Amino acid sequence: MATKACVFVQDELMFLGDILSIGMVKKGLERVGSSPDMATPKELMKAIDVHIEPAMVTFVGPVKARKIALKLKDNLTRMGAN
Amino acid sequence: MRMSEYLKDRITLVLVGWGLFSALFYLMMLAFGNGEEWTADATYLPYDGSIVISFIVLLLVVKFYGTKAFEGKVWSLILIGLSLWMVAEVIWGLDVLLYNLNGSAVPAVLIDNTDYPFLAGYIFMALGFVYKAFNTPSESNLGKAFIVFVLAGTLLIVSAFLVLLPTMETSLFSESEKFFLIAYIVLDIVLFGLGLAIALYWGTEVSKGWHILAAGLLCMMIADVGYTALDLRGIYFDGSLIELAWVAAYLLIGLAANYQKKLHESFM
Numbered sequence: 001m002a003t004k005a006c007v008f009v010q011d012e013l014m015f016l017g018d019i020l021s022i023g024m025v026k027k028g029l030e031r032v033g034s035s036p037d038m039a040t041p042k043e044l045m046k047a048i049d050v051h052i053e054p055a056m057v058t059f060v061g062p063v064k065a066r067k068i069a070l071k072l073k074d075n076l077t078r079m080g081a082n
Numbered sequence: 083m084r085m086s087e088y089l090k091d092r093i094t095l096v097l098v099g100w101g102l103f104s105a106l107f108y109l110m111m112l113a114f115g116n117g118e119e120w121t122a123d124a125t126y127l128p129y130d131g132s133i134v135i136s137f138i139v140l141l142l143v144v145k146f147y148g149t150k151a152f153e154g155k156v157w158s159l160i161l162i163g164l165s166l167w168m169v170a171e172v173i174w175g176l177d178v179l180l181y182n183l184n185g186s187a188v189p190a191v192l193i194d195n196t197d198y199p200f201l202a203g204y205i206f207m208a209l210g211f212v213y214k215a216f217n218t219p220s221e222s223n224l225g226k227a228f229i230v231f232v233l234a235g236t237l238l239i240v241s242a243f244l245v246l247l248p249t250m251e252t253s254l255f256s257e258s259e260k261f262f263l264i265a266y267i268v269l270d271i272v273l274f275g276l277g278l279a280i281a282l283y284w285g286t287e288v289s290k291g292w293h294i295l296a297a298g299l300l301c302m303m304i305a306d307v308g309y310t311a312l313d314l315r316g317i318y319f320d321g322s323l324i325e326l327a328w329v330a331a332y333l334l335i336g337l338a339a340n341y342q343k344k345l346h347e348s349f350m
Contacts, residue, residue: 018148019350059153063220
């Protein structure tokens with residue numbers, strides 16, 4: 001089962017479609033050596049940097065992708081990532 | 083995603099293969115057909131086949147994203163546009179098929195009104211592009227805007243001298259025929275400009291799909307301008323090589339959709 005922080009990121013990316021949202025987060029976490037069922041907010045922040053934000057650019061362009069990434073990271077910081 | 087990976091994809095191979103088959107078919111019919119009517123009629127097979135194949139590819143792409151997802155909405159609108167074009171194209175193809183099978187024809191009410199689904203198709207395509215553009219904000223860039231305006235403007239000026247003004251002045255066409263011929267070319271340029279603007283503003287690295295789409299719309303414009311120019315001179319016939327530009331346009335739309343799908347699959 002995915003962690004609370006992971007579900008939060010997946011939900012925020014649902015506008016891309018459920019399959020893509022879950023798949024992108026999973027691959028991003030894999031790239032930082034984690035997985036949805038054990039992802040910490042800190043690992044999710046790394047996953048956003050290395051995979052999720054570059055992927056989002058191909059959907060909504062760099063400006064909106066940056067905005068969404070910053071919003072996600074801001075919330076993840078509040079969840080305990082530092 | 084690397085271009086070499088994309089070119090190895092099965093759907094890509096089908097689309098490219100159909101394009102090559104179509105080009106060969108048209109050339110063979112022209113070279114060995116001796117101008118017989120059946121050879122011109124036979125070209126409807128690769129011609130209509132190209133839009134039907136692209137329609138199927140777009141259906142798969144929309145299924146992949148889902149109609150509620152952002153990218154899914156964009157491709158759904160483009161799919162509706164392409165479907166309307168396909169309906170019009172298939173009506174013409176069916177008419178030829180029925181004529182060759184038993185001498186009958188598609189009802190006049192259908193064959194005489196195919197311009198309407200064509201025009202409606204442009205509207206849905208444009209809606210898809212505008213939806214994409216509005217949801218893909220980008221910093222304003224005068225250089226890129228200049229390129230779009232110069233390219234679209236040049237195409238408009240060339241088209242104006244080549245076909246738009248002669249079409250307005252000729253007595254060969256009825257007023258409604260003139261309206262549709264001019265509308266197609268103007269809409270081609272508008273769609274091409276929109277597609278190119280999205281491709282440029284979005285950045286070269288991630289928007290190859292939109293570059294392919296813009297190339298498809300350029301082919302569509304070349305086909306419409308070429309057809310009108312030949313028709314104005316009374317030398318257009320079914321099976322003309324200019325029709326390959328339409329074939330290319332339809333296949334490039336399918337290739338663009340498939341590129342976006344493959345690109346996004348690579349992030350999963």
